Amino acid sequence: SQELEQSPQSLIVQEGKNLTINCTSSKTLYGLYWYKQKYGEGLIFLMMLQKGGEEKSHEKITAKLDEKKQQSSLHITASQPSHAGIYLCGADKKAAGNKLTFGGGTRVLVKP
Amino acid sequence: EAQVTQNPRYLITVTGKKLTVTCSQNMNHEYMSWYRQDPGLGLRQIYYSMNVEVTDKGDVPEGYKVSRKEKRNFPLILESPSPNQTSLYFCASKPGVATFREKLFFGSGTQLSVL
Numbered sequence: 001s002q003e004l005e006q007s008p009q010s011l012i013v014q015e016g017k018n019l020t021i022n023c024t025s026s027k028t029l030y031g032l033y034w035y036k037q038k039y040g041e042g043l044i045f046l047m048m049l050q051k052g053g054e055e056k057s058h059e060k061i062t063a064k065l066d067e068k069k070q071q072s073s074l075h076i077t078a079s080q081p082s083h084a085g086i087y088l089c090g091a092d093k094k095a096a097g098n099k100l101t102f103g104g105g106t107r108v109l110v111k112p
Numbered sequence: 113e114a115q116v117t118q119n120p121r122y123l124i125t126v127t128g129k130k131l132t133v134t135c136s137q138n139m140n141h142e143y144m145s146w147y148r149q150d151p152g153l154g155l156r157q158i159y160y161s162m163n164v165e166v167t168d169k170g171d172v173p174e175g176y177k178v179s180r181k182e183k184r185n186f187p188l189i190l191e192s193p194s195p196n197q198t199s200l201y202f203c204a205s206k207p208g209v210a211t212f213r214e215k216l217f218f219g220s221g222t223q224l225s226v227l
Contacts, residue, residue: 004154006154009152030213031213033213033215033216035218040200040221040223041220041221042202042218042219042220042221043202043204043216043218044218045215045216045217048213048215050213088154088155090155090216092213098143098160098162098168099157099160099170100145100157100216101157101171102147102154102155102156103154104152104153104154105154
């Protein structure tokens with residue numbers, strides 16, 4: 001099993017609807033990163049969370065890290081076709097930050 | 113433009129034929145890393161390097177080699193590729209390995225098929 005579990009693995013959402021992706025670990029995370037990948041392309045950095053309870057927003061995307069730093073969620077409000085892609089969460093396995101592990105990814109399709 | 117450049121973008125080869133995937137970054141980053149991406153498995157780290165001449169194994173290093181002779185370059189070498197190495201490969205870099213968190217910059221990926 002993976003150290004970072006993402007759910008759901010895939011989802012289809014109607015344009016204009018909200019969606020939430022979860023990222024869960026059995027261990028405390030030193031740093032939690034969210035990336036977006038367009039199909040067949042590289043990864044684009046979205047947000048980074050470090051502190052328990054931290055929440056960050058950029059445009060229509062909000063990411064949260066729980067108090068125990070073991071679970072993060074990514075929420076998209078009023079989804080648009082441009083939000084389609086694969087979302088990956090990543091986390092530092094060690095305090096040193098030299099081993100970043102990733103979840104399996106969540107494929108998002110936005111229906112117009 | 114600050115970027116991580118991988119080449120080639122696509123590669124089809126046969127079992128046993130040595131190949132090298134190049135990676136170069138123009139941001140003077142100390143840290144570089146290679147990942148492979150497979151369906152359902154997410155990104156798995158192959159090797160990483162914290163500076164010139166300093167490399168270390170990631171989670172799936174078997175069948176791969178790397179070198180870091182220059183700060184900007186971090187090639188991935190498959191001495192004898194096998195079909196189970198068919199995957200999408202990403203090179204990534206970040207400024208350094210410090211006590212504060214830094215995001216990774218990713219290349220566009222190399223889709224490798226080993227027949």
